[in-house]
Structures are given as C-alpha cells and as structure tokens.
Amino acid sequence: xxxxxxxxxxxxxxxxxxxxxxxxxxxxxxxxxxxxxxxxxxxxxxxxxxxxxxxxxxxxxxxxxxxxxxxxxxxxxxxxxxxxxxxxxxxxxxxxxxxxxxxxxxxxxxxxxxxxxxxxxxxxxxxxxxxxxxxxxxxxxxxxxxxxxxxxxxxxxxxxxxxxxxxxxxxxxxxxxxxxxxxxxxxxxxxxxxxxxxxxxxxxxxxxxxxxxxxxxxxxxxxxxxxxxxxxxxxxxxxxxxxxxxxxxxxxxxxxxxxxxxxxxxxxxxxxxxxxxxxxxxxxxxxxxxxxxxxxxxxxxxxxxxxxxxxxxxxxxxxxxxxxxxxxxxxxxxxxxxxxxxxxxxxxxxxxxxxxxxxxxxxxxxxxxxxxxxxxxxxxxxxxxxxxxxxxxxxxxxxxxxxxxxxxxxxxxxxxxxxxx
Amino acid sequence: xxxxxxxxxxxxxxxxxxxxxxxxxxxxxxxxxxxxxxxxxxxxxxxxxxxxxxxxxxxxxxxxxxxxxxxxxxxxxxxxxxxxxxxxxxxxxxxxxxxxxxxxxxxxxxxxxxxxxxxxxxxxxxxxxxxxxxxxxxxxxxxxxxxxxxxxxxxxxxxxxxxxxxxxxxxxxxxxxxxxxxxxxxxxxxxxxxxxxxxxxxxxxxxxxxxxxxxxxxxxxxxxxxxxxxxxxxxxxxxxxxxxxxxxxxxxxxxxxxxxxxxxxxxxxxxxxxxxxxxxxxxxxxxxxxxxxxxxxxxxxxxxxxxxxxxxxxxxxxxxxxxxxxxxxxxxxxxxxxxxxxxxxxxxxxxxxxxxxxxxxxxxxxxxxxxxxxxxxxxxxxxxxxxxxxxxxxxxxxxxxxxxxxxxxxxxxxxxxxxxx
Numbered sequence: 047x048x049x050x051x052x053x054x055x056x057x058x059x060x061x062x063x064x065x066x067x068x069x070x071x072x073x074x075x076x077x078x079x080x081x082x083x084x085x086x087x088x089x090x091x092x093x094x095x096x097x098x099x100x101x102x103x104x105x106x107x108x109x110x111x112x113x114x115x116x117x118x119x120x121x122x123x124x125x126x127x128x129x130x131x132x133x134x135x136x137x138x139x140x141x142x143x144x145x146x147x148x149x150x151x152x153x154x155x156x157x158x159x160x161x162x163x164x165x166x167x168x169x170x171x172x173x174x175x176x177x178x179x180x181x182x183x184x185x186x187x188x189x190x191x192x193x194x195x196x197x198x199x200x201x202x203x204x205x206x207x208x209x210x211x212x213x214x215x216x217x218x219x220x221x222x223x224x225x226x227x228x229x230x231x232x233x234x235x236x237x238x239x240x241x242x243x244x245x246x247x248x249x250x251x252x253x254x255x256x257x258x259x260x261x262x263x264x265x266x267x268x269x270x271x272x273x274x275x276x277x278x279x280x281x282x283x284x285x286x287x288x289x290x291x292x293x294x295x296x297x298x299x300x301x302x303x304x305x306x307x308x309x310x311x312x313x314x315x316x317x318x319x320x321x322x323x324x325x326x327x328x329x330x331x332x333x334x335x336x337x338x339x340x341x342x343x344x345x346x347x348x349x350x351x352x353x354x355x356x357x358x359x360x361x362x363x364x365x366x367x368x369x370x371x372x373x374x375x376x377x378x379x380x381x382x383x384x385x386x387x388x389x390x391x392x393x394x395x396x397x398x399x400x401x402x403x404x405x406x407x408x409x410x411x412x413x414x415x416x417x418x419x420x421x422x423x424x425x426x427x428x429x430x431x432x433x434x435x436x437x438x439x440x441x442x443x444x445x446x447x448x449x450x451x452x453x454x455x456x457x458x459x460x461x462x463x464x465x466x467x
Numbered sequence: 468x469x470x471x472x473x474x475x476x477x478x479x480x481x482x483x484x485x486x487x488x489x490x491x492x493x494x495x496x497x498x499x500x501x502x503x504x505x506x507x508x509x510x511x512x513x514x515x516x517x518x519x520x521x522x523x524x525x526x527x528x529x530x531x532x533x534x535x536x537x538x539x540x541x542x543x544x545x546x547x548x549x550x551x552x553x554x555x556x557x558x559x560x561x562x563x564x565x566x567x568x569x570x571x572x573x574x575x576x577x578x579x580x581x582x583x584x585x586x587x588x589x590x591x592x593x594x595x596x597x598x599x600x601x602x603x604x605x606x607x608x609x610x611x612x613x614x615x616x617x618x619x620x621x622x623x624x625x626x627x628x629x630x631x632x633x634x635x636x637x638x639x640x641x642x643x644x645x646x647x648x649x650x651x652x653x654x655x656x657x658x659x660x661x662x663x664x665x666x667x668x669x670x671x672x673x674x675x676x677x678x679x680x681x682x683x684x685x686x687x688x689x690x691x692x693x694x695x696x697x698x699x700x701x702x703x704x705x706x707x708x709x710x711x712x713x714x715x716x717x718x719x720x721x722x723x724x725x726x727x728x729x730x731x732x733x734x735x736x737x738x739x740x741x742x743x744x745x746x747x748x749x750x751x752x753x754x755x756x757x758x759x760x761x762x763x764x765x766x767x768x769x770x771x772x773x774x775x776x777x778x779x780x781x782x783x784x785x786x787x788x789x790x791x792x793x794x795x796x797x798x799x800x801x802x803x804x805x806x807x808x809x810x811x812x813x814x815x816x817x818x819x820x821x822x823x824x825x826x827x828x829x830x831x832x833x834x835x836x837x838x839x840x841x842x843x844x845x846x847x848x849x850x851x852x853x854x855x856x857x858x859x860x861x862x863x864x865x866x867x868x869x870x871x872x873x874x875x876x877x878x879x880x881x882x883x884x885x886x887x888x
Contacts, residue, residue, distance in 0.1 A: 070806075072831065153851045159840055161850050169832075217522040246686070250862060265667070266690055292885040299887035385491075407880050408495065411590075419580055419883030420480050428888065429582050429879060430574045441589050441671060441876035442692040443864040455862035458850060459828050462840025464713040467719035467849065 058238040062248040067171045068226035073167045077144040084140035085221040088133040090218035099364035101210035105319045122227040139187040142432045145450040146193040160461040165454045169250035177201035182208045192453035193229040202234040243268040256334030274444040275436035278308035278391030282423045283380040285397035288321040306328040344373040362386045391395045392421040413446035479659040483669040489841035490616035494588045498565040504643040505561035511639035522631035544694030544841045553604045560608040563703040566871040579880040584873045588614030589600045597677045598622035601661040603632045613874035616648040657727040664689040696857035699812030700728035704801040706818035708741040714817045720841040721728045730845040734791040763796040781808045813842040834867035
C-alpha cells in the first residue's frame with residue numbers, strides 16, 4: 047500500500063455512518079414493506095433501462111479503449127435481456143421467506159423465564175466484488191430482504207453501470223426506507239475500500255467476493271468481521287469401486303460445465319486399481335472438450351500424453367480448461383492429498399463402496415462434500431437456499447453457500463415476571 | 468508491542484502444529500470415547516489433587532510476594548473443594564449431548580440429491596483467559612466434547628497451577644486421543660500469544676476471555692477468526708409503568724449479586740414520570756448494599772445525594788459496587804442512550820406496558836434483551852445451554868452465551884446417484 051493518505055477517507059467514513067444509520071431503519075421494516083421495496087427496485091431496473099444501458103456503454107467504451115480482453119468485456123456487458131434477468135432476480139428475492147424474526151429455538155426455564163433466540167439483521171454490510179454489474183442488484187436485494195444496509199464496491203471497470211443501477215435502486219426504495227440502505231462507494235480509490243475494513247462499530251461485516259488476492263488482502267487488513275468466499279481448489283476422487291460411466295460424467299461436468307467458477311474441479315484423483323482401465327476413457331472425454339491435463343508420472347504412463355504436473359499445479363485454482371491428474375493408492379492417499387492442497391470448498395468422491403463414501407464425507411474438511419455428484423452443485427440455488435450471496439470457505443458463522451439466513455445474526459429475547467438470580 | 472523478536476515463536480508454532488494435527492483425531496472420536504476421556508479427566512483432577520494444589524501454592528506464594536490484592540489471590544486460590552467442583556464440571560460436560568454429527572437440516576432436491584447440513588468441530592481453538600485456574604479444566608472439557616483441540620493461555624500468575632492441571636488432563640486423555648488435543652502455551656511471553664493470532668491455517672479460532680484491553684488487542688492483531696467475549700456495559704431501564712417492587716429487586720440483583728461479572732448492570736435509566744416516587748426507594752436499597760451512585764443532575768435533585776456523573780461514567784464497565792443513574796424522558800431516550808453507550812451484551816426493561824416491552828426487545832441491538840428479569844441471567848447455564856465457554860458480544864457466528872454447539876461449524880453433505888449440472 048502506498049503511504050499517501052486516502053483522498054476521500056472522510057467521505058467513505060461518512061458513507062459508512064449514513065449506511066449504519068439506515069441499517070437501523072431497514073432492520074425494523076415489515077416483510078410487506080421490504081417486498082414492496084424489492085418490487086419497486088425491479089420496476090426501476092426496467093423503467094431506467096435506457097439510462098443504465100447508456101452508462102454501461104460508457105464502461106464498455108473505456109474498457110475497450112484500455113484493451114480489455116473479450117471474455118472480460120462479456121462479463122461487463124449489459125443488454126435488455128440481462129437487465130430483465132436482473133429485475134427478475136430481485137423479484138425472486140421478494141418471493142423468498144423473510145429470515146428476520148424467525149424463532150430459532152424457544153425454551154421455558156425452570157424459573158419461568160421464557161427464552162427465545164430470534165433471527166435479526168447484522169447491520170451494515172460492505173460487499174466488494176468484481177466486474178459483473180448484475181451483482182450490484184443481486185447483493186442489494188439480498189441485503190435489503192435480510193434487513194441489512196449495504197455499501198457496495200463493484201469493479202472499477204463497471205463503475206458507471208453500478209452507479210446507474212444503484213441510483214435507480216435508491217430512488218425505488220426511497221418511499222419505504224432511507225435510501226442510504228443501498229449505497230455504492232463513491233470512490234474508485236483502493237485505499238478508500240481498505241479504510242472501510244477497519245471501521246469497527248460502523249461496518250458490521252465485509253464480504254469480499256473475488257479472487258484469492260482480494261480475499262487475502264481483506265483478511266489481512268480487516269479488523270471488522272469478514273467472510274471469506276470463493277477460492278475453490280476442488281477435487282474429484284474416483285475410488286476403485288466407482289461406476290465408470292458415472293465417473294466420466296462427473297469429472298467432465300465438474301471440470302467443463304463452467305470452468306471459470308469456484309465450484310469447478312481442478313484436480314482429478316484416481317485410484318491405482320481402476321486407473322489403467324478408466325483413466326484413458328476420462329482422458330478421451332476431456333480431450334474432446336479441449337481440456338489440458340497436468341499429470342503425475344503414473345497417469346502419464348497410462349495415458350501416454352499430458353503435461354507433467356509441477357508441485358504448484360496441485361495447489362492451483364486454474365479456473366480454466368486445465369485439470370491436474372494424480373493416481374493415488376486408495377482412500378488414505380486421496381484424503382491426505384485433499385487435506386494438503388484443498389481450500390475447504392467442495393470435494394467429491396465417486397464410489398460404490400458405502401464405507402469409503404462415509405469416511406470421505408466424515409474426514410474431508412470442506413464446506414461441501416459430495417458422494418456421486420458433481421462439485422458444481424455448491425451453489426445456493428442448487429442446494430435449496432433460493433438465493434446466494436457467496437460461498438464461504440471459512441468455518442465460522444457460515445460455511446458453503448450463504449443465503450438470506452446467513453446474512454443474519456440472532457439475539458436472545460428473555461421475558462420474565464420479575465426473576466432475579 | 469516491543470520490537471524484539473518473540474523468543475519462543477518457533478516453539479509456539481510447533482505447539483499449534485501439534486494441536487492442529489491432534490484436532491483431526493479429536494474430530495473423529497465417538498461420543499462414547501469422548502465421554503470416557505472426560506470421565507478420565509475428572510478422575511485425574513481428583514487423583515492428582517496433591518500435585519495440583521502444591522503447584523497452586525507456588526503460584527499463590529509468588530502472587531503474595533508480588534503484593535497481589537486479596538480479591539485476586541482469592542480468584543487464584545484452589546482448595547480441595549474447588550478442585551472437586553472442577554472435576555464435577557468436567558463430568559457435567561460428559562453428560563451433555565454431543566453436538567458433533569447433529570443434522571441441522573436435511574432436504575431432497577428435485578434432482579434427487581440428498582442434502583444435509585451436519586455439525587462438525589472447528590479444529591484448533593486458542594483460548595486466552597485470566598487468572599482463574601478452574602477455567603483451564605472447563606475450557607479443555609468443552610473443547611474436547613465439541614471435537615476440538617485446544618491450546619490454552621491462562622493468566623501468567625496461575626501458570627504453575629494451569630500446567631499441573633493440563634499435565635493431569637493430558638495423561639488422562641492419552642488412552643483415547645493424542646494428548647496434544649489439550650495443550651498449555653509453554654511460554655508466558657505475551658509476544659508468543661500474539662504470534663498465535665496470525666497463524667492462519669493452523670489456528671482455526673481464538674477466543675479471548677478477559678478485559679476490554681485483551682479483547683481489543685486480539686481483535687486488532689488477529690488475522691485468524693476470533694470471538695469477542697464479555698465486555699458488558701449493561702443497562703436496566705425502569706419504564707414509567709414498571710411494577711415498583713419488581714424494579715427495586717431487579718436493579719439490586721443486576722447490580723449487586725456479583726458486581727465483578729460482565730452481565731452485571733452498570734447504568735440505571737429511569738423514566739421521569741416514575742423517578743420522583745421510585746428512585747428514592749431504589750437508592751435506599753442500593754445504599755444498604757454500599758453501592759456508590761454516579762447520578763445525572765435530575766437524579767441528584769430527586770435523591771439529594773450521589774456523585775455527579777461524568778461523561779465517561781456512562782461508558783464505563785465498573786465491575787464494582789458503582790451504578791450510574793440517569794433520568795430519561797421515555798422509551799426513545801432510553802433506546803438512544805443504550806444505542807450510544809451499550810456494548811451489545813445484555814439490556815433489561817422493567818415495564819407493565821406490552822408495547823414498550825416489544826419495542827425495547829425489537830430495537831435494542833444486544834446479545835440478550837430482557838423484559839422484567841435481571842441481566843444476570845446472561846449465562847449458558849441459566850439460559851439452558853448446559854455449559855458456557857463465554858458470552859459473545861459480536862454478531863457473527865455466535866451471540867450471547869456460547870455452549871457446545873457454538874464451538875462447532877457445519878458442513879454440507881450431499882449424496883447423489885451420478886447427478887451433474
């Protein structure tokens with residue numbers, strides 16, 4: 047970090063203060079009020095489509111001029127169809143159950159005290175994310191529905207788009223709640239974002255959604271609570287008794303269906319007992335999909351091709367059509383490999399042996415552990431949360447896909463008739 | 468912090484490595500194995516009583532020589548009765564339900580995937596606490612039962628006692644699990660403890676149990692997850708419709724039953740409408756118990772005595788027979804005072820007005836919010852957890868009293884029949 051002073055630290059602090067004050071209002075909104083605000087947000091995205099698309103065209107123009115590669119331009123680009131999807135996403139959040147006020151448990155103590163734990167919002171949540179402008183409306187909707195205020199920091203390439211989106215959303219919620227419940231950080235200076243990470247008492251939570259570097263910086267710098275999301279060095283382990291066709295399907299799906307996401311597989315571990323027969327079949331299926339293999343010696347002997355894997359390949363989240371391949375001597379070696387290189391995201395075993403399945407699920411220390419299914423299911427929608435703000439790879443508070451409940455805390459409500467201790 | 472290098476940082480790191488390795492074993496123990504180990508721990512505290520008491524006598528001798536005040540010597544002192552209580556405390560943990568493996572929820576997705584969230588241990592937990600040696604066995608028992616390894620750092624005044632206790636506990640658990648599941652930091656150098664706070668990947672959680680300074684240092688320094696515990700600037704708000712006898716009882720109990728603990732009340736807020744009649748009665752009851760009052764102008768006018776409160780008195784956790792007293796103009800002013808000065812621990816209202824009770828419970832942002840009961844009930848035993856490792860004043864992960872479940876994380880276990888996405 048540079049030693050210069052953040053130019054606009056005071057204005058970022060002011061935004062945090064406004065957000066914190068707004069969070070007290072959002073927390074008290076009824077479900078009906080929040081849903082009405084969400085429907086108004088969806089309406090505003092449609093009504094202000096022209097303005098938003100014009101802002102997005104500016105961002106695209108600047109990005110093209112800066113020589114941004116085509117796949118990143120695609121992430122950045124909005125069109126009427128994508129904007130309509132964003133509006134529908136916000137409406138989908140309105141349709142989800144309200145987590146706030148849910149009674150988690152209830153008890154009457156021997157002395158007559160009535161004790162409840164009730165779900166409550168967290169407060170002001172800072173979310174830091176990368177270029178996709180659609181994340182802006184997603185995150186705003188999830189925070190509002192869970193009774194939180196949000197202060198958003200999208201990718202600087204998408205600043206004009208995010209600004210237009212946030213302005214539309216703020217106008218939409220104004221009849222229901224202080225519009226500072228939804229704010230965009232009014233600065234693209236990285237130091238201003240870093241300043242937010244130590245605003246204890248104002249910022250209740252920071253969620254970094256992005257690459258390993260962003261997350262590491264946040265964890266290192268923050269004194270406010272954070273939730274680490276998303277770095278997934280995921281493995282598929284094909285055990286000796288695996289159904290072979292199933293193994294091929296799962297490996298191909300876990301690697302190829304969307305290689306750029308965190309729940310895609312990065313390493314295949316295959317048992318020595320089954321590798322000579324099955325690995326060529328898997329290799330052929332992957333070759334048809336242009337997957338580059340980084341293989342250990344034994345895999346290379348079996349396949350007759352493949353780039354020799356280097357040590358760092360086992361630890362790399364390729365996020366690309368590249369798969370590391372290692373032949374292992376049974377479950378223990380697979381478990382040891384995953385314990386050493388895994389990032390605690392999603393791990394899968396393909397097996398017909400119930401004992402191996404059980405041990406794998408018990409001993410692998412990861413957010414999601416799969417038997418006979420693709421790691422690609424690590425997703426809030428797929429696992430039944432109805433929405434997702436990110437996938438936590440930490441163990442505290444929330445682990446794996448996080449939905450509306452995971453954006454909440456709880457409090458103990460105790461009712462008595464004069465009890466003392 | 469001094470600029471010198473920690474003398475024994477490498478040995479503390481080694482302890483963390485050993486603890487992390489042991490945590491993998493503890494996590495896989497059955498309930499029966501853990502309970503047998505806990506009973507052995509209780510047995511060892513009884514069997515090795517002589518050694519432990521001799522070590523405690525050393526600590527006391529050193530503390531006396533250093534001029535330690537009597538009430539701190541009392542916290543430090545063990546005797547056969549206290550040691551028996553420690554043993555029974557460990558047995559009580561054995562009798563509690565095992566949180567590990569509990570199914571939090573279960574779902575079958577439309578594609579046939581079976582999805583469960585299952586409670587799992589956190590891993591290696593560092594607990595930093597102050598002089599009481601009994602905490603050593605309490606914390607070790609709670610961590611073991613919840614499937615975690617612990618690395619303990621007690622007060623340096625109690626080092627010999629804690630060492631004797633931990634040695635007894637380690638010998639007791641050795642037949643069941645790697646004894647490094649229970650370790651005492653083998654250094655009384657503060658810098659070694661600080662080094663633990665940044666051992667990401669080895670230390671899964673740090674719980675500081677102690678004063679505001681310790682907690683602030685931990686939060687500022689740590690890059691590993693932490694749980695803030697215990698600072699309680701708690702309020703009792705006597706609303707205009709309060710039952711007067713109940714108000715006297717609750718204020719006296721919240722202040723006087725154990726003034727040194729975090730759930731004791733530090734400030735009384737009383738409504739202007741009821742203060743002229745009720746405050747003298749409360750004042751008299753407190754005077755009989757030698758409570759010093761720090762009063763605002765209006766309270767002083769009504770009482771005719773009391774030390775004028777200074778601004779910092781509203782923000783102080785006295786932990787002593789001192790109570791700040793302020794006359795407020797109704798619920799809004801009480802809520803604003805608590806929002807400004809509260810630490811998010813425990814807050815109480817005494818009222819006969821259900822609407823006031825509801826608003827107070829909804830709007831006060833604290834771990835525990837009481838209606839017509841003493842703040843002193845903020846305790847894991849009193850609120851039904853069966854045990855307690857501390858009281859969290861943060862919103863993430865756990866809030867308020869933390870028992871065995873709060874020493875756990877969870878993972879998603881997904882079973883399929885070849886599903887791909």
